Amino acid sequence: MHLFYTPDIAPTHPQYFLSEEESKHAIRVLRLEAGDKVELIDGRGGFYNAEIKDAHPKRTILDITSVTTEFNKRNHYLHIAVAPTKNIERTEWFLEKATEIGIDEISLIITQRSERKEVKVDRLNKIITAAIKQSLKAYHPLLNEPIKLNQLLTQPFDGQKFIAHCEPGEKLSLSGQLQPHGKYLILIGPEGDFTPAEIELALESGFKPITLGESRLRTETAALEACFEANFLNRI
Structure with missing residues (x-):
């Protein structure tokens, strides 16, 4: 139909x-x-x-x-803040697949090492819209306008906050930290990763450091992995 x-x-x-x-x-x-x-x-x-x-x-x-009403309402809230990729098609791919899997909010963050600082939000929203129609979802994820990382870190968020990065230091797995049926905000950096100063600022803002596995992932792959793990944990 x-x-x-x-x-x-x-x-x-x-x-x-x-x-x-x-x-x-x-x-x-x-x-x-x-x-x-x-x-x-x-x-x-x-x-x-x-x-x-x-x-x-x-x-x-x-x-x-x-x-x-509340058709297939999700039992958790997932907000992923990710740096847009230099090749915008990779960001578009993430938005499409994350929408199909399940996501509530996306923020496009501008970091010190970002290779892309401008995006066409209207075009990206059309990709999200096509994905909700394809996957038969009644909720349209919210796509926020690009925002600088330091501005995002000051915004209130009533839930668990995580930052995935590749710098040395103690990090726990995302799946081992998520509280079922909760609210999550996960930061994913650009191709060159967050700077040490940005990581420190995030930690001071209440974000916990996490790892998404042993492999070195592209930005869009890391964001989708985080999306998958959150949805898999809350599948029941």
């Missing part, structure tokens, strides 16, 4: 009008007709079954037949 992302839908309204872009896609591309059934997600946990009432290529009218 065809799925549409409709962030402006009202749960209590019996009808919904698809945007011109979505209407054109539904009628001209997918060749849907009146009476065809579709599914909608609002990015806030709402999952809707609907039926096409008027198959208009500019303003398709849908009758809402059922609504499920």
Whole structure:
């Protein structure tokens, strides 16, 4: 069944009008007709079954037949703050796969060794939107505007905070530190890693040092590994 992302839908309204872009896609591309059934997600946990009432290529009218709230609501909250990669396609890959696995919030952090300091957030959000539709998720992860690391460290976070880095020192595994069904904020550095000064600042801000294994991972791979470990621990 065809799925549409409709962030402006009202749960209590019996009808919904698809945007011109979505209407054109539904009628001209997918060749849907009146009476065809579709599914909608609002990015806030709402999952809707609907039926096409008027198959208009500019303003398709849908009758809402059922609504499920908190559809597949997750039992934990995962916020990964990661430095955008020099090759932006690697960051795009991480966003797509992390969304499919399960993530709630992403911050793009600018560090001293960052090789990319500007990103097109609108484009990245489109990749996230496509991923939630593909993986049938009703919650749309929040993608924050790029922020300097020292600014992020000053923001309050009511949960466990971790920093993954490659500098020498005592570090425990992420999976051994996570409290089930909790809230987590995990920092992942750029290709050249965090500087010692940045690591020290993070530790002073309450972040705990962690390792993601013995292998030396690319930035996007490390971020996805952290995402996987958090979701695997909370799979029940």
